[in-house]
Amino acid sequence: MTKEYKTIRDVSGPLIFVEKTEPVGYAELVNVTLDDGSVKRGQVLDTSKDMVVVQIFEGTGGLNRGSGVRFTGETIKLPVSQDMLGRILSGSGEPLDGGPRIVPEDRWDITGAAINPYSRNPPAEFIQTGISTIDGMNTLVRGQKLPIFSGSGLPHNEIALQIARQAKVLGAEEEFSVVFAAMGITNEEAQHFMHDFERTGALERAVVFMNLADDPAVERLITPRLALTAAEYLAYEHDMHVLVILTDITNYCEALRQMGAAREEVPGRRGYPGYMYTDLASNYERAGVIKGRKGSVTQFSILSMPGDDITHPIPDLSGYITEGQIVISRELHMKGIYPPVNVLPSLSRLMNSGIGPGRTREDHKAVSDQLYAAYAEGKDLRGLVAIVGKEALSERDRKFLEFADLFEDRFVRQGMEEDRSIEETLDLGWELLSSLPEAQLTRIDNKFIEKYHPAHRGKARGEAPPRESTGDAEAEATAE
Amino acid sequence: MEVKGEIYRVSGPVVTAIGINARMYDVVKVGDDGLMGEVIGIESEKTIIQVYEDTSSVKPGEPVIDTGMPLSVELGPGLLESIYDGIQRPLPVLVEKMGDFIQRGVSASGLDHDKKWAFKPLVNKGEKVSGGDILGSVQETENIEHRILVPPLVSGVIDEIDAGTFTVDDVIGQLSDGTELKLMHYWPVRLPRPVTEKLRPTIPLITGQRIFDGLFPLAKGGTAAIPGPFGSGKTVMQQQLAKWSDAEIVVYIGCGERGNEMADVLNEFPLLEDPKTGRPLMERTVLIANTSNMPVAAREASVYTGITIAEYYRDMGYDVSLMADSTSRWAEAMREISSRLEEMPGEEGYPAYLAAKLAEFYERAGRARALCGRDGSVTVIGAVSPPGGDFSEPVTQNTLRIVKVFWALDAKLAQRRHFPAINWLTSYSLYGRVFDEWYEKNISPEWTKLRGDAMNLLQVEAELQDIVQLVGSDALPEDQQLTLEVARMVREYFLQQNAYHEVDSYCPMKNQYKMLKAILTWGEKAVAALESGVPVADILSLESKDTLAKVRFEADLDAALDTVMKKADLEFAGLRGE
Numbered sequence A: 001m002t003k004e005y006k007t008i009r010d011v012s013g014p015l016i017f018v019e020k021t022e023p024v025g026y027a028e029l030v031n032v033t034l035d036d037g038s039v040k041r042g043q044v045l046d047t048s049k050d051m052v053v054v055q056i057f058e059g060t061g062g063l064n065r066g067s068g069v070r071f072t073g074e075t076i077k078l079p080v081s082q083d084m085l086g087r088i089l090s091g092s093g094e095p096l097d098g099g100p101r102i103v104p105e106d107r108w109d110i111t112g113a114a115i116n117p118y119s120r121n122p123p124a125e126f127i128q129t130g131i132s133t134i135d136g137m138n139t140l141v142r143g144q145k146l147p148i149f150s151g152s153g154l155p156h157n158e159i160a161l162q163i164a165r166q167a168k169v170l171g172a173e174e175e176f177s178v179v180f181a182a183m184g185i186t187n188e189e190a191q192h193f194m195h196d197f198e199r200t201g202a203l204e205r206a207v208v209f210m211n212l213a214d215d216p217a218v219e220r221l222i223t224p225r226l227a228l229t230a231a232e233y234l235a236y237e238h239d240m241h242v243l244v245i246l247t248d249i250t251n252y253c254e255a256l257r258q259m260g261a262a263r264e265e266v267p268g269r270r271g272y273p274g275y276m277y278t279d280l281a282s283n284y285e286r287a288g289v290i291k292g293r294k295g296s297v298t299q300f301s302i303l304s305m306p307g308d309d310i311t312h313p314i315p316d317l318s319g320y321i322t323e324g325q326i327v328i329s330r331e332l333h334m335k336g337i338y339p340p341v342n343v344l345p346s347l348s349r350l351m352n353s354g355i356g357p358g359r360t361r362e363d364h365k366a367v368s369d370q371l372y373a374a375y376a377e378g379k380d381l382r383g384l385v386a387i388v389g390k391e392a393l394s395e396r397d398r399k400f401l402e403f404a405d406l407f408e409d410r411f412v413r414q415g416m417e418e419d420r421s422i423e424e425t426l427d428l429g430w431e432l433l434s435s436l437p438e439a440q441l442t443r444i445d446n447k448f449i450e451k452y453h454p455a456h457r458g459k460a461r462g463e464a465p466p467r468e469s470t471g472d473a474e475a476e477a478t479a480e
Numbered sequence B: 001m002e003v004k005g006e007i008y009r010v011s012g013p014v015v016t017a018i019g020i021n022a023r024m025y026d027v028v029k030v031g032d033d034g035l036m037g038e039v040i041g042i043e044s045e046k047t048i049i050q051v052y053e054d055t056s057s058v059k060p061g062e063p064v065i066d067t068g069m070p071l072s073v074e075l076g077p078g079l080l081e082s083i084y085d086g087i088q089r090p091l092p093v094l095v096e097k098m099g100d101f102i103q104r105g106v107s108a109s110g111l112d113h114d115k116k117w118a119f120k121p122l123v124n125k126g127e128k129v130s131g132g133d134i135l136g137s138v139q140e141t142e143n144i145e146h147r148i149l150v151p152p153l154v155s156g157v158i159d160e161i162d163a164g165t166f167t168v169d170d171v172i173g174q175l176s177d178g179t180e181l182k183l184m185h186y187w188p189v190r191l192p193r194p195v196t197e198k199l200r201p202t203i204p205l206i207t208g209q210r211i212f213d214g215l216f217p218l219a220k221g222g223t224a225a226i227p228g229p230f231g232s233g234k235t236v237m238q239q240q241l242a243k244w245s246d247a248e249i250v251v252y253i254g255c256g257e258r259g260n261e262m263a264d265v266l267n268e269f270p271l272l273e274d275p276k277t278g279r280p281l282m283e284r285t286v287l288i289a290n291t292s293n294m295p296v297a298a299r300e301a302s303v304y305t306g307i308t309i310a311e312y313y314r315d316m317g318y319d320v321s322l323m324a325d326s327t328s329r330w331a332e333a334m335r336e337i338s339s340r341l342e343e344m345p346g347e348e349g350y351p352a353y354l355a356a357k358l359a360e361f362y363e364r365a366g367r368a369r370a371l372c373g374r375d376g377s378v379t380v381i382g383a384v385s386p387p388g389g390d391f392s393e394p395v396t397q398n399t400l401r402i403v404k405v406f407w408a409l410d411a412k413l414a415q416r417r418h419f420p421a422i423n424w425l426t427s428y429s430l431y432g433r434v435f436d437e438w439y440e441k442n443i444s445p446e447w448t449k450l451r452g453d454a455m456n457l458l459q460v461e462a463e464l465q466d467i468v469q470l471v472g473s474d475a476l477p478e479d480q481q482l483t484l485e486v487a488r489m490v491r492e493y494f495l496q497q498n499a500y501h502e503v504d505s506y507c508p509m510k511n512q513y514k515m516l517k518a519i520l521t522w523g524e525k526a527v528a529a530l531e532s533g534v535p536v537a538d539i540l541s542l543e544s545k546d547t548l549a550k551v552r553f554e555a556d557l558d559a560a561l562d563t564v565m566k567k568a569d570l571e572f573a574g575l576r577g578e
């Protein structure tokens, strides 16, 4: 079945149209041999008795009517093996590190069949990342897909790396394995990741797929699928807990848009294909925990929001699929705060199942809710102060205004190597909340206030009550 | 008689066949693996098919078989407690047949054909029956009696009817014309099931959610939309409705959404109790899960599968509520298929028939006199996921033209963790006064007024807030400062409701009344105190006010309210005494 056709009729962007073939299967892998003997790979997008449409991953440069087209009779497969760990592969799975070819233990279809919802175990194991805004207020759990929504020039890479370094499940011994897929990022950025993986020894338990900015865009459409196939293999065949970092989802979506345009499809919002939701879901949903299997796939991807706009179709459709998002704020970054996580639009949808007694601490949910409410109120007041001045605020409101500053300065801000335990994070939360009048802590059950509020804790232990709040922080005239 | 044709073209989920002469919406088997598909278009000699399974590797030339049957569901005992994909294949059976990942080419029937049910007939030999009549019953779950119906289009005289234990395939009786009667029948999903007449919805669906029952109530048999950007609370609210609303049967459709959310429901529902019956919630629930990564054509079908099952229970005389999360994903499935068909796109690429399809779907809701003479209802609550949270997009707009209740989720509220993040200023319920009589009889003659007062207060607050934005709250006169504070109490102590708090999650309507009354009474006392010359700052620092904030977490609400209101009386007396 490896008949070679020299019947390319049209070439249009990344697509070729081949005629007079025997029946060809939908989504089949295609090899095209050029004059110079080099081979490009592609996939069948549309097949009929008259014409077969193929998208070429490595671009159509150098193709002509005489190029030889072979249909392989099978869908795209990734050779998988435990030996992938420690290896650096190209965006289409070829070794880039000068090492030997991977001797496959198996070959897995890269499309990845959907997990039957009935087979899923709801993720509930708390991952401590050591970052307060995440652990305390947007808790990550094993098997979750929680991307970072960032923007150009913001320190998302540092945050992703800090998480990759510090992530641990309390009480569990195994470390996370990492599958890292670069999609259209610059060589320099990629080096940044590689350097850190090498420095910390993470590379030994990592599989790296590299599609860089100057690699063909169409290849990006398969890179995340290769990465997720590798992750599933390690998780479900070798019982590993795998952390998948895909970066940058935005480059992936641009490739998707480019493909759609080449196929002259009716575009959806802002020119992105109408099926982008489904396409993204087919990647994002490849995270989870399966009943009766030991391993898990957790996705922590990076997405840069074009124009910092969270309503742009790429973050928007992603947010509709992922189990929350960590939103990076340019404003906090400009204030010199690292990690500049804006907790208000951030969310972890699986937080509730991962926290509480026996997992983190009984007061976790209440503290988090109260921090949210108080910070939101304080931030609103900043807007008001910019108009009416601080004097027009009531005593109560002034406390909230100060709280917002305190929160950013002490809770959000932390060091790049600072690994806070969940206890430290929650205690810090209480300390900050104690700067507000106790009666204002309406989100917290009295029993927790009695047990954890510094004022009461102090009393219970016969210690001196904690000092008053830090007093007048300079009013910053930063609206919004 | 099966006619065999062959595949001409494959483009994703859309396959074109030649050589068959199928009818629109007939089910066909596609390719060597016999993938299930449905005819969605006929263009001269070509038949256009949407395929419910992955079409990778399927080739032109492979066979296509017309089954001659429209896409149908199996209706009979055993639906409850099931979890299906979009075309009624039980997910546990799929796990058995193909493992943890969904493969293709596997068929599985909706009902368990081996299970035996004890059937008690209610009709006798010689009796005349017609479509929809009740033949007898089967105890489906502890609290739900499954009424076995004459298929809607069948009628005649009973020649034989037997008591006993039967599978759904066994013959339980016969009509004089020889028609066999069974515990189950088939019904095509795209065809609404007939009723005797549609009735006006006059009874509220009690949801246990204060902002719904209190401010924007929905009728049994009514329709509601709950649109909101991601993370604003569509799914949590849909699940709250599925858990706590006082429907007798719940059909929950996860349409193009997350796998983990369905796993969550599957884990939780068997453990939660129906507040009315004390039985596990799962016993009254049918789940349909066609998640975002499962085939889009089956996603398109999932809402029809769901509503047909809902209508079937309505036809037995039950109050059914159906949640579809999310109707936008269904609309997008239509868009994906339509664009593969190269149809002329309408607004934002959606097919021109989008509005019609939405209207037809919601039209299947309603309270009705069923063919059997009993009254039943189907309440439909659709989540809508507008791109960028912008409600001006086609799915939201076309939905709002049809539904009677609009629960507008607001990202701003969600961000400050004000849950449910329903905007009290933009949401509405067109059932407004319809329920007054019901409230008077069942809750309290005062309820309607309390509710009006609360709505009014929130409206006034919004106006005052505009001024505060310009001058700050301290510049307002004292009575307005007090108004703002009482409005804040209504928002924070009453409207906010934590779905994850074991007590707060569900608030019976009587308790809603008591809470709102307590808050507004406190407000009246405060106004009286202010008028008698007490400074507003003193009133606002009363402890009873802060205690009121937390009564919603108390298991014994009456006791908590009693304590707090006694304390309020003492405190206000104290203030006046100075």
Ligand SMILES: Nc1ncnc2c1ncn2[C@@H]1O[C@H](COP(=O)(O)OP(=O)(O)O)[C@@H](O)[C@H]1O
Pocket: A347, A348, A349, A350, B228, B229, B230, B231, B232, B233, B234, B235, B236, B237, B414, B419, B420, B421, B497, B498, B499, B500
């Ligand atoms: N009534 C509620 N009580 C408490 N938390 C809620 C409530 N509604 C929503 N939430 C929170 O908001 C998050 C997102 O809600 P969800 O329903 O998943 O949003 P959507 O379906 O609109 O994307 C939830 O994970 C939960 O943390």
Ligand SMILES: [Mg+2]
Pocket: B234, B235, B236, B257, B325
């Ligand atoms: Mg949702």
